Amino acid sequence: MSRLPHGPDVRPPHRSGTSDLTALHVVQPVEGGVARVVVDLVRAQTANGMRVAVACPSGTPLAAAVREAGAEPYAWEAVRDPGPGLPRECRRIGELVRLVRPDVVHAHSAKAGLAARVAVRGRIPTVYQPHAWSFEAVGGTTAALARHWERWAARWTSRIVCVSDDERRTGERAGVRAAWSVVHNGVDVARFETETDPPIAAFDGPTVVCVGRLCRQKGQDVLLRAWPQVLAELPEARLVLVGDGPDGERLRAAAPPSVVLAGAVDDTAPWYRAADLVVLPSRWEGMALAPLEAMASGRPVLVSEVDGARESLPPGHAPHCLVPPEDPAALAAAMVRLLAQPELLHTLGREARQHVVSRFDVRRTGAAIAEVYRAVAGSPCPELREPISQ
Incomplete structure (x- = not known):
């Protein structure tokens, strides 16, 4: 990891509300349930007066949907899985953080959670939402590496948002030690x-x-x-x-x-x-x-x-x-x-x-995420602590 770019130190002043906050969502994948959750959340946030930017692959339905929902889409040409393009993907997030100057970075799913946390490294408040843990999708050595990464990356995470208590408990059993919030998914009823x-x-x-x-x-x-x-x-x-x-x-x-x-x-x-x-x-x-x-x-x-x-x-x-x-x-x-x-x-x-x-009305979800943003944006960034050995 040593050759990957260091995160920018561009944390804005503390704020107590959310209507004057800027959130940068980092999203990959761009289809399925994760994309629908992001679009509904972005719509709720912009309706409440928040400035919202979304980093996601360009030319996708997600990019068009978040623009329609009132957000500012920025091209982040990331693929679903880690690979040789990861350093470039991390550098791009660093560029967007310097451009957008968000109060909170909100990374969705494992790939965005990897790239965003490596890029930012806890220098501004960072919320990570797994939308199901990556180590559940694989086995053997790959699963062990994914668990190790999640434990390590907790040092760069202001809050992990799980969509169920079950998901939180799965993370805890894997040795992830972090500040947690459970915010159930919601839908536009x-x-x-x-x-x-x-x-x-x-x-x-x-x-x-x-x-x-x-x-x-x-x-x-x-x-x-x-x-x-x-x-x-x-x-x-x-x-x-x-x-x-x-x-x-x-x-x-x-x-x-x-x-x-x-x-x-x-x-x-x-x-x-x-x-x-x-x-x-x-x-x-x-x-x-x-x-x-x-x-x-x-x-x-x-x-x-x-x-x-x-x-x-x-x-x-x-x-x-x-x-x-x-x-x-x-x-x-x-x-x-x-x-x-x-x-x-x-x-x-x-x-x-x-x-x-x-x-499960999405407005409840939006209000709960706003509480998370208020908590992390109004608190000092987490100390860069050593990962817990397992």
Whole structure:
């Protein structure tokens, strides 16, 4: 790490509020749940009078969306994974910090968290939001290195924001010692008002929809392995996979005729309205956004019991709506059981909508993040301490 650039010492004076603060979000990836979380947060922040800048790859839907939301987008041509371009990516963040002069740098996901913290090195308040820990996605030596980095980088982090208590506990078990805040993901509940527009498609039989990037994390391969058991009981059932990603070609090749692959879409809301049941069989999460969006649309969800899943569900829904991860048989049995009870699905969907409106409105998320910014911007930068040995 010694050849990477040193962070700029450009910390502005302390401020007590947030309407006069400047936040620089550093974001990679640029699609999926993380991007939607960032756009909703940026919109809430600009509506509250905050100056917001976003560093992300140019020419992407995220760059266009944050501009539309009132932020200042800046080109940061970063790829998802660490590689030989990392020093250049870090230097660019240093340039943007000197240009934007933010009061707070807010890095989203592992890659941005790596590059931003190396670039800034604690010289201005830095918030890191993992959106699920990187070491959960890998194994062996790579996972050990990722855990070591997260423990080390805590010295350059004013606050780690986790989207669930489960995610925080996962970090603590990995040896990450930091100041923590838990701020649940939120959704724009008005955007997912039920029945304001017709669904994008109508199917004759019971319809299951899965919204998410087509990748190992989201577990669509587990869903496809479970699907024949569902068809054996409910031959008219249909499954829709909404999204695209690195596993797209393989999943398309494995999908039977009863499965529709809709690809990437600009608006997921009509697809939720087309569903009788929304399923997300993830292998790991912090707190998945798609189930919150589905519940905001008045649709019941079935999710694997990973970090944040139980916290996101309404009281009493866990026995119906949670299954073990990577268990196609349990997933299929739960889908059949729920799809065979339309009245139960209706009740679960109605309660889900009420739950998200009261607990997961993005305005609550924005207010909680504002409290984090007030705390870190009004406090001295953390001492550069030695990492804790594990």
